[in-house]
Amino acid sequence: MVANPPIIALDYRDVASARALVEQLPVGACRLKVGKELFVRGGPALVESFVADGWEVFLDLKFHDIPNTVAGACRAAADLGVWMVNVHALGGLAMLEAARAAIDQRPHSPLLTAVTVLTSHDAETLAQTGIEGPPEAAVLRLARLAFEAGLDGVVCSAWEADAIRQTFGEDFRRVTPGVRPSGRGDDDQRRVVTPQAAMAGGSTDLVIGRPITQAADPMAALVAIQNEMQITEGPPTSP
Numbered sequence: 001m002v003a004n005p006p007i008i009a010l011d012y013r014d015v016a017s018a019r020a021l022v023e024q025l026p027v028g029a030c031r032l033k034v035g036k037e038l039f040v041r042g043g044p045a046l047v048e049s050f051v052a053d054g055w056e057v058f059l060d061l062k063f064h065d066i067p068n069t070v071a072g073a074c075r076a077a078a079d080l081g082v083w084m085v086n087v088h089a090l091g092g093l094a095m096l097e098a099a100r101a102a103i104d105q106r107p108h109s110p111l112l113t114a115v116t117v118l119t120s121h122d123a124e125t126l127a128q129t130g131i132e133g134p135p136e137a138a139v140l141r142l143a144r145l146a147f148e149a150g151l152d153g154v155v156c157s158a159w160e161a162d163a164i165r166q167t168f169g170e171d172f173r174r175v176t177p178g179v180r181p182s183g184r185g186d187d188d189q190r191r192v193v194t195p196q197a198a199m200a201g202g203s204t205d206l207v208i209g210r211p212i213t214q215a216a217d218p219m220a221a222l223v224a225i226q227n228e229m230q231i232t233e234g235p236p237t238s239p
């Protein structure tokens with residue numbers, strides 16, 4: 001078993017399909033990520049039911065709004081008992097600080113992370129938004145805002161994980177989606193890394209969705225990924 005088990009992105013079109021997978025999983029073998037699609041379908045009650053069953057739940061709603069609105073959303077998320085919530089670092093320092101303060105005031109304080117640059121971006125698509133240059137530079141700028149606001153870490157691609165670790169220290173979490181076992185297509189992801197390269201490159205928490213949820217045998221896919229996470233390999237060499 002790896003120290004930080006993978007986080008499975010439950011991006012299903014309906015609650016029943018998500019529950020069908022979760023029922024096959026031993027609690028503790030992985031963590032669960034509830035994102036926008038499943039949350040809109042299942043609502044807070046679904047999240048609370050996973051928490052009640054003992055799951056560590058990453059509520060991946062990526063709040064991005066004015067500080068007051070994000071603070072309120074973070075309070076509500078914390079009260080669901082989840083393990084991690086996130087916001088967009090692009091919301092700026094004041095928004096990040098408001099999120100931090102809101103979480104800290106709750107009886108249960110989940111980890112709070114900030115999305116830097118979505119893993120579906122490469123330099124070309126990022127430039128379309130007005131952010132020029134390599135994604136890593138933008139990721140580090142946004143990670144600095146999250147660090148200064150006292151967040152627990154960032155969501156980034158594994159390509160940037162080592163630079164973030166070196167700049168902000170081991171304890172600042174690097175949560176990395178865009179994980180693809182070798183031979184598996186990239187889907188809409190652009191900054192993609194294999195499970196073992198992500199581990200070697202300094203990711204603290206791997207987020208994996210479709211390679212498991214769309215596999216013919218999701219449990220076998222999860223076991224294969226868990227095994228890959230334990231293979232030692234050098235860090236990623238170039239994007």
Ligand SMILES: O=c1ccn([C@@H]2O[C@H](COP(=O)(O)O)[C@@H](O)[C@H]2O)c(=O)[nH]1
Pocket residue numbers: 009011035060115117118119120155156177178179187189207208209210211
């Ligand atoms: O930069 C980001 C931030 C969040 N995500 C989320 O992670 C999963 C990835 O799913 P896959 O099927 O493994 O691609 C998905 O829920 C995204 O919303 C991300 O991919 N990139």
